Amino acid sequence: MAKEQASSLEIEKPHALAVSDALRELSAEQDGLTSDEAKRRLAEVGPNRLPAPDRDGAIKRFIKHFHDILIYILIVAAGITALLGHWIDTWVILSVVIINAIIGFIQEGKAEEALAGIRKMLSLNAQVRRDGQWIEIEADSLVPGDIVRLRSGDRVPADLRLIKATNLRIEESALTGESVPADKNTEEVDADAGVGDRFGMAFSGTMVAAGRGTGVVTATGPNTELGRINRMISEVQTLQTPLTRQMARFSKVLAVVIVGLAALMLVIGFALHEFELGELFLAAIGFAVAAIPEGLPAILTITLALGVERMARRNAITRKLTAVETLGSVTVVCSDKTGTLTRNEMTVRHVITRGGDYAVDGTGYKPEGEVTLGGEQVELHEHPHLHAVVEVAAVANDTEVSEDEREWRVTGEPTEGALRTLALKLKFDAESHERHDSIPFESDNKFMATLNSRPDGSRAILLKGAPDRLLDRCENELSADGEPAALDREFWEERIEALSAEGLRVLAAAAREVSDSKSELSLEDVEQDMIFLGLIGIIDPPRPEAIEAISSCHEAGIRVKMITGDHAGTARAIGIEMGIGKEDEIKVISGAEIEAASDDELQQIAHDCDIFARTSPEHKLRLVKALQARGEVVAMTGDGVNDAPALKRADVGVAMGIKGTEATKEAAEIVLADDNFSSIERAIEEGRTIYDNLKKAILFILPTNGAQGLVMLAAVVFGLTLPLTPVQILWVNMVVAVTLALALAFEPAEPGVMQRPPRKPGASIMDKAMLIRLAIVSVLIGSATIAMFKFELMRGMDLDVARTMAVNTLVIAQAFYLFNARFLTESSLSIKLLFSNRAALIAVGVLVLLQMGFVYLPFMNLWFGTAALELRHWLVPLAIGATVFLLIELEKALSRRLIAQK
Structure with missing residues (x-):
């Protein structure tokens, strides 16, 4: 009996049923349900509200930031130093690990609240006929079979099959993308009709623009059209950004290299030079700490945060830091029409x-x-x-x-x-x-x-x-x-x-x-x-500035696709006027064609066509997935709830801040404060600039690690005294990253940043030229450091003083190299260019103060095993730094000549 009753409360495609058939399927009458029957149905189907999403607790979200293979290596290194009794080393290494986790936790910000945004759309109260009388109840208590009355200005409290409709018009743009309210009647439509063509239905969360009507509840809570979209959002899996994918690959490769070379150091040191086991472990840990760019996560986060601030000044509010960089990788922008490309103001x-x-x-x-x-x-x-x-x-x-x-x-x-x-x-x-x-x-x-x-x-x-x-x-x-x-x-x-x-x-x-x-x-x-x-x-007119923005996107090699719930003719006309396609070439694909296409066919359709009309939320989501399956980096824009699933799935979701629904804003990574498509184009330009600056920061930081790793590896292989200790290596890594590398975040955009094509999805962040330069700089600085350290020991200098000079050599050489790294290929041998970034000069000044403290403050001498230096001890590192600067400028000149000859 329970099974039969359960089936009587479920109704398939009510829009295709006549009113009498819908009432019969729901075991309902136009006089409404009795209170007892409504109570029994409520117990069976549950309240008319959307389920709250599961959320990880703060502790679990914090712990997630330790889930990185390089962090695991550092934790093991801290454990080994603790076993060896080097407690200062242990606490310094653990402090770096914890600081990185805190930075990541803050970066993550507030958790996704897309489902909560949709729940805000639900009506609070409803006019319902119970026991033969009209009463007002909380909308939570509605059940399938209830008879509900609608008036102008009401929010529809559940999905309804309309029984009566008098001049009834309902604003459904949040669900359908239609720019004008839909006229409603009581006629059934084809079973395959899209949401925008179901004229005999009123959907939960939509607004009555005019007229009045009466309907029977066909679905409540999670079973409504709004609930279905809610489910889609909760089930959508977000993808890693291009940067996080590249950094993950880089981390795995680096981890294998570090562990392999550390093991090789242990074997060589023990077999060839008969090092003590404790000293060998300390050397291996020093090498691991040297090779891991601990400061890189911090500098990436700070660079992205500065980009967020600049984007906010250009009306693009960023909810997730990584979205800033992702925008710079975008190859396709999928845009809703109403309110995004157009003004959503009839003219x-x-x-x-x-x-x-x-x-x-x-x-x-x-x-x-x-x-x-x-x-x-x-x-x-x-x-x-x-x-x-x-x-x-x-x-x-x-x-x-x-x-x-x-x-x-x-x-x-x-x-x-x-x-x-x-x-x-x-x-x-x-x-x-x-x-x-x-x-x-x-x-x-x-x-x-x-x-x-x-x-x-x-x-x-x-x-x-x-x-x-x-x-x-x-x-x-x-x-x-x-x-x-x-x-x-x-x-x-x-x-x-x-x-x-x-x-x-x-x-x-x-x-x-x-x-x-x-x-x-x-x-x-x-x-x-x-x-x-x-x-x-x-017409709902195009935004003039959006037309210019689309043209700029095309110049930058970015395709713009319009995905709308509107009719094909309207979509085609707007697409031609916006410059998305040419009149004699443009083709419009309907939602029905998307529905009929297989996943493989849809990938080709999504690639070939730029305008899609009469689309549902599922269609938009499938199109985004199809483009991603072809390796595209997709930005999706929209303002309605029907856009939310696709926004969440896209590599970067962009919501309208003025006319967008709360659900859409919470599903997106970027919110446009001015609802202007041109802000997307400016945000992409900012994203490309940020990516360039991140490349410069990585190209600047990694030679520090390369040089330090080379110093430690060479010391063990050739049986030398270790020029650096693990905590000294950590000092160099962090101080260089948070001062010098930070200056690169303030670099302006490279010339022609929006005239070049998007970088290839999946391409490595470090190309061949960058790897060559990394190797050259690492060898130059590492070799100079070892040579200087060995020479000073031979002259009878104390070990602490020689190690302090080795640290100074690494830091000062990096300070000179900063001015090389500001321009990837252009020459830095220009007074105008050399001093064009005030942040670089300030960073060098701060670095000098920190390094003076490292050398001369007693507590720093205690923590890091350093010693005070005489003035003459600074001259050799300065000479080495100037030599590195001139040699890298020579390498850049040779590279420019080779490129010009091709």
Whole structure:
């Protein structure tokens, strides 16, 4: 019995069922459920809310930051030094490990809250019929089979199969991407219809824009359309960023090399030179600590954080640090249309009458822009045909447009707001028309009519609506000479088709004069004898700055793809206007075609086509996955809940900050404060600059490790006294990273950063030229350090003094090399370039102060085994540093010459 009841509360594809069939499947009646039955169903299906996501605790999230193979090596090294009784070494190594974990924990920031953002969309209360009466209850208590009442301004509390609909229009853009509210009715539709075409359904979390209706609850909580998207987000697996993938590969290779060479050191030292085991272990640990770039995670984080600050000044708010670098790797930008590429503000573009085709400038609800005919600006009183159309548009209109805190906003229907704005541009006075009666818009009729008195005292019926419905009611049209003439339906249908092909929503206007005594209006009054006045073409206009941004993306080798829930014709027209594709080449793929394609076929489709229309959340998610499967680095933009799963899956999700839903913002890594696509292009430029600076930082830091590793390896292989101790090596690694390497984060963008193609996905962060330079610098500094150390010992210098000089040699050589690393290929032998980055000079100054403390402060001498130096002891490291600088500049010059000869 329980099994039968459970199945009766589940209904498959309610949009395809007649109302009577839906009620029967749900064991429901139009009088509603009894309280007892509702209570029993609530116990069975659970409350009408979305489940909270599982979250890791703070301790678990902190511990995750120790999960790195190089960190494991450092922990083992700390353990061995503890066993050997070198407690200072142990605590210094552990301190570095813990500091890195803290930095990573802070970098992670707050956990994902996408599901919480969706839950905020749910209604709090609902009007429901229980025990034969209408009552208000908490929406949590709704169950399948409940009868719910909807009114204008309500948030739909659950998925409903509509039983009654009176002028019902519901704002569904968060789910469907449609820029205008959907007209609702009670008719069933095809079982395969998309969410945007299910006109007999009202979905949880959407808003009633106009009218009223009644529906039976078909799904609650996690079983609603909103719950399905919620599930998709929770199931979507996020991918590693290109940088984290590269660093992970680098860490594994480095770990194998370090462990292998450390083992080789133990064998050679024990077999050839009969080192004591304790000393050998200390040497191996010193080598491991030398080879691991402990300061690299810190410098990567700081560089990314500085990038975040710069991006915020350019209206791109970053929620995850790694997203900054990922933007620089992007090869494809997938963008929603409504509110991202377009303004999500309906705008009149054309008014077509027998007097001519009038073009309308301006975008959005701000009443600025010219109305022209043949390129000449027009005055309304000189164009009676235009006046007649504008009169209908402005007077048969229940929407207001007003300025609020310097923003023009619409109160009511977006389409009517566009008409009202047109009237304001032409300074038409709608207030002087007195309304006596009206026929409101209904989805069955698809028109609105009003009975008004004009300023001159005459009365007229003004009618606006769907062109086909108005053409059926007109026998005459307003001819070119201003007199009524026989309707040329073929002419108007050609114009309607042309406007629709441009992606415009088309409305028609008609009118007729009536006697001054008429005071009531009925449907019979508009059934015939109306005079057709003209057509109005309306569109959600592209953002002009977005057109420029798309062009810049194309120059940078980045493809832009539009993925929208809107109709194919509209998507195609916008795509052509945005410059996404050429008119004779562009192809639009529908959601149905995506649905029918296999994963392999979809990969090819996703690569070949740039515009996708009538897409569902699943389609968007599949497209992102298909592009990633081809090795693309994908940025996905959007503002609706239907975009959230794809945003979470993309390599970097970009949400709109003004008109985006909370769920979308929480699913994204980047939030645009100005909802402007051009901010994405600027963010990509910033991301490329940051990546260049990270490359410079890595190319700068790794030779330090290479030189130190070479010093330790050579000492054991040749049976020498160790020139450095593990804690001294840690000092060099950290002090060089947090001072000198940090200066590279402030480097400006390289010339032509947005004219070069994206770097290849999966390409190593270090190319062949970088590896060659790394080897050269490592050998130069390492060899000079060993030679200097050995020479000073031969002259009878104390071991602590010689080691202090070895540390100074490494640090000072790196300070000189910093100025080489600021330019990957360009020469640094220029006074102007040498001092163009103030941060580099400040960093060198700070380094000098830290190194003076390292050499002369007693507690530093105790912790690090150093000794005070005389002034002459600084001259040799300075000479070595200057030599390294000049030799690397020579290598860069040779590299430029070789490149030029190719």
